[in-house]
Amino acid sequence: xxxxxxxxxxxxxxxxxxxxxxxxxxxxxxxxxxxxxxxxxxxxxxxxxxxxxxxxxxxxxxxxxxxxxxxxxxxxxxxxxxxxxxxxxxxxxxxxxxxxxxxxxxxxxxxxxxxxxxxxxxxxxxxxxx
Amino acid sequence: xxxxxxxxxxxxxxxxxxxxxxxxxxxxxxxxxxxxxxxxxxxxxxxxxxxxxxxxxxxxxxxxxxxxxxxxxxxxxxxxxxxxxxxxxxxxxxxxxxxxxxxxxxxxxxxxxxxxxxxxxxxxxxxxxxxxxxxxxxxxxxxxxxxxxxxxxxxxxxxxxxxxxxxxxxxxxxxxxxxxxxxxxxxxxxxxxxxxxxxxxxxxxxxxxxxxxxxxxxxxxxxxxxxxxxxxxxxxxxxxxxxxxxxxxxxxxxxxxxxxxxxxxxxxxxxxxxxxxxxxxxxxxxxxxxxxxxx
Numbered sequence: 001x002x003x004x005x006x007x008x009x010x011x012x013x014x015x016x017x018x019x020x021x022x023x024x025x026x027x028x029x030x031x032x033x034x035x036x037x038x039x040x041x042x043x044x045x046x047x048x049x050x051x052x053x054x055x056x057x058x059x060x061x062x063x064x065x066x067x068x069x070x071x072x073x074x075x076x077x078x079x080x081x082x083x084x085x086x087x088x089x090x091x092x093x094x095x096x097x098x099x100x101x102x103x104x105x106x107x108x109x110x111x112x113x114x115x116x117x118x119x120x121x122x123x124x125x126x127x128x129x130x
Numbered sequence: 131x132x133x134x135x136x137x138x139x140x141x142x143x144x145x146x147x148x149x150x151x152x153x154x155x156x157x158x159x160x161x162x163x164x165x166x167x168x169x170x171x172x173x174x175x176x177x178x179x180x181x182x183x184x185x186x187x188x189x190x191x192x193x194x195x196x197x198x199x200x201x202x203x204x205x206x207x208x209x210x211x212x213x214x215x216x217x218x219x220x221x222x223x224x225x226x227x228x229x230x231x232x233x234x235x236x237x238x239x240x241x242x243x244x245x246x247x248x249x250x251x252x253x254x255x256x257x258x259x260x261x262x263x264x265x266x267x268x269x270x271x272x273x274x275x276x277x278x279x280x281x282x283x284x285x286x287x288x289x290x291x292x293x294x295x296x297x298x299x300x301x302x303x304x305x306x307x308x309x310x311x312x313x314x315x316x317x318x319x320x321x322x323x324x325x326x327x328x329x330x331x332x333x334x335x336x337x338x339x340x341x342x343x344x345x346x347x348x349x350x351x352x353x354x355x356x357x358x359x360x361x362x363x364x365x366x367x368x369x370x371x372x373x374x375x376x377x378x379x380x381x382x383x384x385x386x387x388x389x390x391x392x393x394x395x396x397x398x399x400x401x402x403x404x405x406x407x408x409x410x411x412x413x414x415x416x417x418x419x420x421x422x423x424x425x
Contacts, residue, residue, distance in 0.1 A: 068282040
């Protein structure tokens with residue numbers, strides 16, 4: 001089975017543009033109920049991701065007011081070089097990679113690093129079990 | 131953090147220069163209100179000579195309509211038409227860029243046609259109609275931080291201005307309310323506002339204001355202006371704003387806070403030295419890096 005058979009496609013997971021502030025990025029995550037948001041430039045190239053865990057670690061580390069945190073650019077809090085996978089990758093290989101790195105979500109990109117989907121572990125397993 | 135934005139000041143025949151980044155400090159000054167033509171020209175001449183002597187680029191600041199006065203009896207200004215005529219004469223006579231604020235969206239277009247920089251008053255710094263009108267002039271915008279605003283929330287006002295197609299913004303600190311009739315100066319606001327990438331200005335004379343502390347007018351503690359200027363410049367401002375008058379006790383607006391022109395040269399010289407030293411220190415020892423968000 002390939003990644004493309006189980007991945008979430010555009011409009012099924014949170015994506016924001018690079019000028020988005022953190023508050024809006026978090027709202028986008030909340031809208032989809034997923035613990036990740038992908039940040040892309042105007043050409044849909046993946047620039048970074050933010051996960052629930054990143055935010056949790058920030059909250060534990062920094063003491064600045066929430067209002068200041070919210071208005072920061074999301075990109076200033078993102079992981080710039082996240083793990084990625086390709087739509088033609090074998091699902092088994094990618095799930096192994098996710099397990100090894102303890103991540104639940106993996107952006108799917110094309111060869112130019114354009115974002116085309118998201119592999120969400122729960123979704124993937126559900127499809128396999130069916 | 132965004133890359134430092136450099137903003138070009140001046141159009142037409144005035145002296146043009148850039149502000150932002152590591153460029154030299156720029157002075158913004160003049161009487162709070164335009165009192166009359168002769169006084170405006172007299173002050174422009176005096177300040178021009180001082181700025182020329184100390185070698186600092188400057189912008190003449192004076193307002194034609196003081197809409198935020200505490201008392202209905204206070205001097206309100208010479209009005210839009212007369213005021214802009216005087217500012218135009220200052221521009222043409224001294225070749226200096228001018229800035230004035232506006233308190234009604236309908237005044238913006240005319241103000242932008244004469245002024246090199248258009249100022250948004252602190253009390254109106256988040257009003258969408260004002261920000262839109264300022265943006266549409268296509269002039270650089272001196273955006274005062276409201277006394278009630280956190281420095282980080284000024285980004286919302288910047289985003290509004292950007293959404294109307296203007297990204298020539300200068301963010302100005304002018305004190306923050308602490309309780310009633312009292313302002314404090316938070317030096318962390320400079321690096322916070324500078325993190326937007328826009329140049330940052332310190333309005334030293336309004337920052338020492340004690341708003342409406344005299345019942346129907348504002349008081350102030352101008353004795354602290356030099357101290358606060360030194361602190362602000364050391365914290366990375368790009369422009370220094372000080373309302374200046376030849377006879378503060380007789381000034382028609384903000385008489386308790388305007389700087390007596392006899393102190394201007396001394397303060398500007400110190401400010402320039404600190405500005406230059408700060409740049410040299412950062413070049414030698416590197417940017418502050420003790421608490422990066424991305425650690």
